[in-house]
Amino acid sequence: MDGAVSFEHIIKMAKNAGPVPTAIIAAHNIAILKAVQKATQECIIQPIFIGNEEKIRQFSDDIGFDISTYELLSIDNPIEATIAAVDLVNKGRAKIIMKGQITTRTLMHTIIVKRPTLMKGGFLSHFAISNVPGYHKLLSFSDAALNISPGLKEKVEILKNAVTILHHLGYTHPKVAVLSSMEVVNPKIESSVHAAEIAKMNKENTITGCIVDGPFALDNAISATAAKNKSIQGPVAGDADFLLLPNLDSGNLLYKSISFLVNAPIAAFITGAKAPIVLTSRADNENTKYLSIALAAATLL
Amino acid sequence: MDGAVSFEHIIKMAKNAGPVPTAIIAAHNIAILKAVQKATQECIIQPIFIGNEEKIRQFSDDIGFDISTYELLSIDNPIEATIAAVDLVNKGRAKIIMKGQITTRTLMHTIIVKRPTLMKGGFLSHFAISNVPGYHKLLSFSDAALNISPGLKEKVEILKNAVTILHHLGYTHPKVAVLSSMEVVNPKIESSVHAAEIAKMNKENTITGCIVDGPFALDNAISATAAKNKSIQGPVAGDADFLLLPNLDSGNLLYKSISFLVNAPIAAFITGAKAPIVLTSRADNENTKYLSIALAAATLL
Numbered sequence: 001m002d003g004a005v006s007f008e009h010i011i012k013m014a015k016n017a018g019p020v021p022t023a024i025i026a027a028h029n030i031a032i033l034k035a036v037q038k039a040t041q042e043c044i045i046q047p048i049f050i051g052n053e054e055k056i057r058q059f060s061d062d063i064g065f066d067i068s069t070y071e072l073l074s075i076d077n078p079i080e081a082t083i084a085a086v087d088l089v090n091k092g093r094a095k096i097i098m099k100g101q102i103t104t105r106t107l108m109h110t111i112i113v114k115r116p117t118l119m120k121g122g123f124l125s126h127f128a129i130s131n132v133p134g135y136h137k138l139l140s141f142s143d144a145a146l147n148i149s150p151g152l153k154e155k156v157e158i159l160k161n162a163v164t165i166l167h168h169l170g171y172t173h174p175k176v177a178v179l180s181s182m183e184v185v186n187p188k189i190e191s192s193v194h195a196a197e198i199a200k201m202n203k204e205n206t207i208t209g210c211i212v213d214g215p216f217a218l219d220n221a222i223s224a225t226a227a228k229n230k231s232i233q234g235p236v237a238g239d240a241d242f243l244l245l246p247n248l249d250s251g252n253l254l255y256k257s258i259s260f261l262v263n264a265p266i267a268a269f270i271t272g273a274k275a276p277i278v279l280t281s282r283a284d285n286e287n288t289k290y291l292s293i294a295l296a297a298a299t300l301l
Numbered sequence: 302m303d304g305a306v307s308f309e310h311i312i313k314m315a316k317n318a319g320p321v322p323t324a325i326i327a328a329h330n331i332a333i334l335k336a337v338q339k340a341t342q343e344c345i346i347q348p349i350f351i352g353n354e355e356k357i358r359q360f361s362d363d364i365g366f367d368i369s370t371y372e373l374l375s376i377d378n379p380i381e382a383t384i385a386a387v388d389l390v391n392k393g394r395a396k397i398i399m400k401g402q403i404t405t406r407t408l409m410h411t412i413i414v415k416r417p418t419l420m421k422g423g424f425l426s427h428f429a430i431s432n433v434p435g436y437h438k439l440l441s442f443s444d445a446a447l448n449i450s451p452g453l454k455e456k457v458e459i460l461k462n463a464v465t466i467l468h469h470l471g472y473t474h475p476k477v478a479v480l481s482s483m484e485v486v487n488p489k490i491e492s493s494v495h496a497a498e499i500a501k502m503n504k505e506n507t508i509t510g511c512i513v514d515g516p517f518a519l520d521n522a523i524s525a526t527a528a529k530n531k532s533i534q535g536p537v538a539g540d541a542d543f544l545l546l547p548n549l550d551s552g553n554l555l556y557k558s559i560s561f562l563v564n565a566p567i568a569a570f571i572t573g574a575k576a577p578i579v580l581t582s583r584a585d586n587e588n589t590k591y592l593s594i595a596l597a598a599a600t601l602l
Contacts, residue, residue, distance in 0.1 A: 105487075132562055148482075148489055181449075181553035184406075188449055191550050218557035219584045226561065226584035246550040249492050252482035253551045256519035257558040260527065261433055261565075283520045283527035 005138055005170050007131055007265065007291060011042075013169070013298035018044040020297045021093060022278075023085035025107065026078055026100035028055035029282070030063060035289035036098075037065040044297050048094055049073070050081045051101075078102040082110040089275045090117050096296050098278040104145065111273065118273040123157035126251075126279065127165055128268035129295065130258045135222055140166065140174075141243040144255035145279060146270060148248045152194050156207060159198065159244050161271050163210045166242060168299050176202075177221035177240035178214030179250070183232055185215060191246035198244065210242075211235055218243070218254075259284060267291035269299075276300070306439055306471050308432055308566065308592060312345075314470070314599035319345040321598045322394060323579075324386035326408065327379055327401035329356035330583070331364060336590035337399075338366040345598050349395055350374070351382040352402075379403040383411040390576045391418050397597050399579040405446065412574065419574040424458035427552075427580070428466050429569035430596065431559045436523055441467065441475075442544035445556035446580060447571060449549045453495050457508060460499065460545050462572050464511045467543060469600050477503075478522035478541035479515030480551070484533055486516060492547030499545065511543075512536055519544070519555075560585065568592035570600075577601070 022045040027033055033056075039045045049056050049067065053074035060067045075081040082102070088094035099107050111118055125147060129140035142158045143150065150158060159176065166174040178195035185196045195214030202212035213236035219226035224238030245251040258264050266288050270277035276296035280289045323346040328334055334357075340346045350357050350368065354375035361368045376382040383403070389395035400408050412419055426448060430441035443459045444451065451459060460477065467475040479496035486497045496515030503513035514537035520527035525539030546552040559565050567589050571578035577597035581590045 105485075134562070134564065179550075179554070181549045186406075189549065217582075218554055219561045219582070223561050223584065229584045245554075248482045248490065249480075249547040250551040250554045253480070253519055253546075253554055254558060257555060257562065260520045260524050261435070261558065261563050263435065264562075281518075281520070283524065283530045 007138070007267070010129075010169060010267070010291075010298045011044075011294045013301050014044045014294035015042060017297045017301035018042075019046040020044065020095050020300055021046050021048060022096040022098055022293070023048045023050055023088045023094035024098045024100055025081045025085050026051040026102045028052055028059050029101050030059060031284070031286040032098075032100050032289055033059050033063055033065055034286040035293060037063065038286075038290050039293040039297075044294055045096065046070070048088060050075055050084050052076045078106055079110050079114065082107055083115045086111060086115045086118050094275065095300055096276050096278060096293070098293065099280070101282065104279060107277075107279070108146070108270075111277070118275065120274050122272040123154070123161060124270055124272040125158040125161045126268060127162055127271050128255055128266055130264050130266040132258060132262055132264045137241065139222065139243065140241060141245055141254060142251065143245060143248060144251035144268065145248070150247065152197055155194055155198060155244060156201065159207065159210075159212075162242050162244070165271060165299055167209060168301075171241060174210045174241040175236045175239055176210045176212040176242045176244060177216045177236050178212060178244045179218060179221065179246060180215035182217055183215055183220055183230060191215065194246075213237065214244075216240075259288065265291055267295035269296040271299070308439070308568070311430075311470060311568070311592075311599045312343075312595045314602050315345045315595035316343060318598045318602035319343075320347040321345065321396050321601055322347050322349060323397040323399055323594070324349045324351055324389045324395035325399045325401055326382045326386050327352040327403045329353055329360050330402050331360060332585070332587040333399075333401050333590055334360050334364055334366055335587040336594060338364065339587075339591050340594040340598075345595055346397065347371070349389060351376055351385050353377045379407055380411050380415065383408055384416045387412060387416045387419050395576065396601055397577050397579060397594070399594065400581070402583065405580060408578075408580070409447070409571075412578070419576065421575050423573040424455070424462060425571055425573040426459040426462045427569060428463055428572050429556055429567055431565050431567040433559060433563055433565045438542065440523065440544065441542060442546055442555060443552065444546060444549060445552035445569065446549070451548065453498055456495055456499060456545060457502065460508065460511075460513075463543055463545070466572060466600055468510060469602075472542060475511045475542040476537045476540055477511045477513040477543045477545060478517045478537050479513060479545045480519060480522065480547060481516035483518055484516055484521055484531060492516065495547075514538070515545075517541070560589065566592055568596035570597045572600070
């Protein structure tokens with residue numbers, strides 16, 4: 001079903017997977033609680049709240065979300081709350097971790113360094129998927145939130161993580177565009193060199209399960225007209241399913257462009273640990289948070 | 302008139318500046334010729350064509366653009382055509398250079414290395430300005446096309462170039478957001494360190510004529526709601542006029558996002574040489590090319 005995967009399909013998968021026990025760290029935020037409420041009512045998740053009890057109960061009351069039947073661990077300190085969430089996963093009592101009012105840095109530092117029991121020898125990366133109006137299918141990309149300056153090896157790991165998720169969502173041969181700021185290799189532009197190397201590894205079957213091409217600038221990866229104007233051919237040009245981005249600065253910029261300039265729905269989480277980590281930005285709206293919960297749950301089906 | 306500058310205002314300035322003699326290199330492209338036709342009819346420019354005569358006349362015929370009264374230098378080789386354009390500027394016979402069907406690399410290499418007589422000791426950078434729906438004013442940014450990995454010094458030069466243009470367009474104190482992938486300084490993320498340093502230079506009056514803050518991720522620079530959600534304050538948060546981007550990969554990505562995801566109008570050119578160089582991508586549409594001509598002409602008023 002390459003090219004036919006939709007958010008509706010992802011939500012359906014999530015409902016089939018649920019209710020997934022989900023540890024929510026520091027949930028005292030209206031957008032987070034509304035997203036959790038919706039995912040709970042749709043039987044996608046069963047929430048376990050970890051944080052400041054008073055604030056969480058007050059905010060839940062404010063939006064009419066009755067959380068009295070759900071577990072709530074009263075742990076105010078964000079690091080201790082994160083450790084408790086990790087322990088719930090290790091005990092098999094939670095299968096998703098969700099970030100609330102805690103910085104990404106504190107959350108990830110606690111998971112990676114302070115309580116690394118969630119690490120299973122895998123490589124952590126951020127995966128995002130969006131429904132951009134005007135594009136003829138969903139567009140996914142990495143890494144918008146975690147890996148700062150991935151080298152060639154790290155980019156291959158990021159790509160493999162993404163392909164695993166895409167296969168799980170129903171893509172058989174996702175089309176991968178490795179992005180740079182141009183379509184030709186320029187030795188001064190590392191991203192263009194990486195792109196050519198990763199495309200070559202795909203041709204030589206070192207990277208499988210997907211069709212990779214690059215380097216691309218964004219336009220030629222997602223616009224058939226732009227690709228044609230520049231005489232750029234191949235199956236990926238103008239038809240990418242997944243964009244492998246040069247670095248965190250550009251990945252974050254694409255994520256924020258889609259969220260705040262295009263105003264398009266987007267779902268995202270951290271993959272590679274024992275449990276998916278839903279890590280939306282505090283600035284994201286409730287729909288983004290809800291879709292991200294659904295995406296994480298769908299990968300558990 | 303900070304915040305009140307519009308594309309209408311820029312076009313009005315361009316008409317007051319025109320007709321500006323403009324050397325167009327390798328114009329054999331429908332989108333380019335349509336943009337040149339419009340700018341010519343509106344008395345913004347007076348074109349001087351340099352390129353393959355047969356192709357240029359044929360494409361002009363195809364769109365009903367009578368170019369018989371305009372100068373046409375029949376020079377097929379793109380490097381020689383670029384040198385001819387540079388010489389026209391040096392003789393005072395052209396005041397804008399426009400890129401047609403020639404790669405940016407060939408054009409810029411010829412101007413910077415082969416015929417560097419346009420260089421006036423200034424720093425070359427790319428400046429873009431766009432009208433993004435939903436944002437309450439024009440949004441400008443650098444560098445989307447030229448400087449690959451600008452260091453701190455180069456970023457300051459890029460910013461100074463932009464401020465000069467913005468003052469010219471009518472901004473008195475443009476609000477500048479220096480972008481990174483986060484709002485706090487992380488020593489591992491160079492763009493966040495640069496941002497804090499540039500903001501400090503502005504506070505210490507080393508950089509003047511603008512209000513600088515940073516680091517910002519895109520959302521907090523352009524969304525008051527996002528900034529509020531993250532408790533980010535100051536005059537620039539959510540209200541940026543200009544974004545100083547981390548590097549070419551991210552700058553190019555923002556340009557392409559605005560063009561191909563948002564489908565918003567955008568104008569851009571290279572500044573810092575003796576004449577503005579209009580350098581739209583071959584994938585850009587005719588409106589982008591027309592607006593870019595107008596923007597370049599407006600800076601000559």
